[in-house]
Amino acid sequence: MKLYSYYRSSCSYRVRIALALKEIDYDYVAINLLDGDQASAHYREINPLKLVPALELAPGEVIGQSLALCEWLEETHPEPPLYPTAPLERARVRAMVTTVCSEIQPLCNMGVNNYLVSQHDATTESIQRWQAHWMERGFVAVESALAESGTEFCFGSTPGMGDIFLVPQVYNARRFKVSLDAYPNIQRVVDACNKHPAFSTAAPEQQPDYPG
Amino acid sequence: MKLYSYYRSSCSYRVRIALALKEIDYDYVAINLLDGDQASAHYREINPLKLVPALELAPGEVIGQSLALCEWLEETHPEPPLYPTAPLERARVRAMVTTVCSEIQPLCNMGVNNYLVSQHDATTESIQRWQAHWMERGFVAVESALAESGTEFCFGSTPGMGDIFLVPQVYNARRFKVSLDAYPNIQRVVDACNKHPAFSTAAPEQQPDYPG
Structure with missing residues (x-):
């Protein structure tokens, strides 16, 4: 592949x-x-x-x-399975995944930033506010889901689909200096993920095209 | 329920x-x-x-x-099943679904419009261009997937997950007067769906809260 x-x-x-x-x-x-x-x-x-x-x-x-x-x-x-077995639990994981991939990432990326600059006179500051606004809306929902689950990883004692979507989004939040202070569960889970070898291997700075 | x-x-x-x-x-x-x-x-x-x-x-x-x-x-x-059986075919359906739910809808909705108006001085015209820009980017991808499949519904002879996501997005496009002229396969599939009883029942104008 x-x-x-x-x-x-x-x-x-x-x-x-x-x-x-x-x-x-x-x-x-x-x-x-x-x-x-x-x-x-x-x-x-x-x-x-x-x-x-x-x-x-x-x-x-x-x-x-x-x-x-x-x-x-x-x-x-x-x-290893990335989802739990019970349909209702799978739905809870997919709801959190969708929060990241349909409510945060589509609004917080280079293509949208470029359009805002070219068509809406966006500045570095207004882009920063834009990113923070949509990331915060999504992170509030994710934080509430993680507070309810209360497990080491997003939804269990091993990493799964929720963690796969959360970690890259938090990487982006840090890159754009969006504060994570209000989301202790998100920080806790991401710290656990980043100690796991699969997450370290996949990190941006470990890729062949990382500028170094 | x-x-x-x-x-x-x-x-x-x-x-x-x-x-x-x-x-x-x-x-x-x-x-x-x-x-x-x-x-x-x-x-x-x-x-x-x-x-x-x-x-x-x-x-x-x-x-x-x-x-x-x-x-x-x-x-x-x-x-009835909403996905095909073979994993690669399921992936093709899910890729199209994701185009709608991660590349079009998150950018084209009331919350984003309101933010653009309040924070970026957006006008009716610039909102219209914004909607058209992101819908067109996504529709080009969907049109290409449907041209390849060539079936009555998005991916087969019965409606499935692709159709479930496509029809409401096209309803929105028409509401915001985004032209569909460049997408003959999208128009053809949506026409077929709208003749199907499940799609008629689910249409906005059939709901109890439709203002009439």
């Missing part, structure tokens, strides 16, 4: 954690989003959506979108 | 379609987002996230987030 990834893309980071938890080997292909590699003719043939991550299983067999990819990994490589 | 819903919320609309396809009876509880019902003390006890939809299975057993809800329905009420 080949993973097309950018070290700092939080969606790529999610898939790297899932692959590491499942102990799946893959080739890393760096796509530099700042240089526009994602829009090159070569990459558009692999992923017409011009997005990372993408997982190439064989020539022409490509899966895009990190959530679809993580669900595919769980279905095809069930050990 | 009780479904907390707002007739015009595209995320509520998704769950209404899924419930109708599964032929599951439920009580409809209207939450008027314009009146702020979602932030009332009563509703916050049911869903602390202050969002619709939410499905109440029993007092205290509530599932929020439409994607988590649809996956839960599929796991607990498997007939």
Whole structure:
């Protein structure tokens, strides 16, 4: 398998954690989003959506979108499981995952920042407020879910899908200097994750395209 | 089961379609987002996230987030199936679903519009351009997936998860006068869906809180 990834893309980071938890080997292909590699003719043939991550299983067999990819990994490589067994518990994990991937990340990324700058005269300060506003709305929901679960990782004593989505989002929050002081459970769980070897391996600074 | 819903919320609309396809009876509880019902003390006890939809299975057993809800329905009420059987095909459906629920809807909704108006001096025209920009980016990806599948519904001869997410997004696009001329496959599939009884039942104008 080949993973097309950018070290700092939080969606790529999610898939790297899932692959590491499942102990799946893959080739890393760096796509530099700042240089526009994602829009090159070569990459558009692999992923017409011009997005990372993408997982190439064989020539022409490509899966895009990190959530679809993580669900595919769980279905095809069930050990260790990333979801609990009971449907209601699975729904609680997926609700938290959706908070990150539908309420925070889509609003807090380079494409949206660029549009705000070009079309809405956004400044460094207003972008900072924008990021903080949407991250905080989502983190309040995640914090409440984690306070209720009260486990070492998001939803249990081993890392799973919630942790896979939370850790890259918190990495982004720190990058954009969004305070995490109001979210002790988020900080506690992310600290536990970052001590786990799968999360260390998947971290941005461990990737071949990390500028160092 | 009780479904907390707002007739015009595209995320509520998704769950209404899924419930109708599964032929599951439920009580409809209207939450008027314009009146702020979602932030009332009563509703916050049911869903602390202050969002619709939410499905109440029993007092205290509530599932929020439409994607988590649809996956839960599929796991607990498997007939008729909303996904194909093969993992790679399921991944293709989930990638399309994610395009709608992580790349279009989160950017094109009332909360984001309100923030743009209050913090970025957005006008009716700039909001219209904003909506068109993000909807078009997502629709190009969906159109390409549907052109490849070439089936009556998004991914097969019966409606499934792709259709559940596509139809409410197209309803929103029409509401905001975003042109669909460039997307013949999207138009064709949505026309087929709208002739299906589950989709008619779930339509905004059929809900008890439709202002008429």
